[in-house]
Amino acid sequence: MPTKKPPTRSYRMNARADAAAATGERLLAAAWEHFGSRPFEEVRLQDIASDAGVTVQTLYLRIGNKDALLTEAYKWWGKREIAARDAAQVGDVPGAVGILFAHYEAHGLAILRMLSQEDRLPAVRHLMDAGRDYHRRWAEGTFEPFLHGLRGRRRERRLIGIIAATDVLVWKLLRVDMGVERTEAEQIVADMIRASDTGTVTPAP
DSSP states (O other), rough: OOOOOOHHHHHHHHHHHHHHHHHHHHHHHHHHHTTTTOGGGGOHHHHHHHHTTHHHHHHHHTTSSHHHHHHHHHHHHHHHHHHTTTSSSSHHHHHHHHHHHHHHHHHHHHHHHHHHTTTTTTTHHHHHHHHHHHHHHHHHHTGGGGGGOOHHHHHHHHHHHHHHHHHHHHHHIIEEEEEEEEHHHHHHHHHHHOTTTTTTTOOOO
């Protein structure tokens, strides 16, 4: 009885697919590192390709131009951050704020750098608008108990207050500008979220 040959072709195809996926991960990780740490105009595709261990030609073939690379790198990074933020339990204010601050502590300065460029770079503006849309949905879903029963302008006003309290600029004000210790800064934001519609703050027990 003839011996069955091992499916070497399938193994090779899987190996190539795994290698291609790994290359894509390296490219996007390197791209986000560069775009998140310097102005768009100073980012060089040659540097990104070198960090990822590929040629610039490979970068162009896989992703395209600089704008396309920025978009793909932001999406790549965003998927990972969204997964972490979406793990927050609905109504768990300390837990949600802790997750949010972990995100800002790791990436807040990169987000602020991106925001500083959106007025002059349409590609960045588009990405920041998408980020704002996500943040609104996240705030509305995560803190739904604080919106329950409200309608119309009252609900919108309360939601806007929560969105503002959890914005990266509040993190910057507390942690970067004022040097507030992280635990205390998280408590301040949590108190802001718990604030009633009339502005009265209900401190945590």
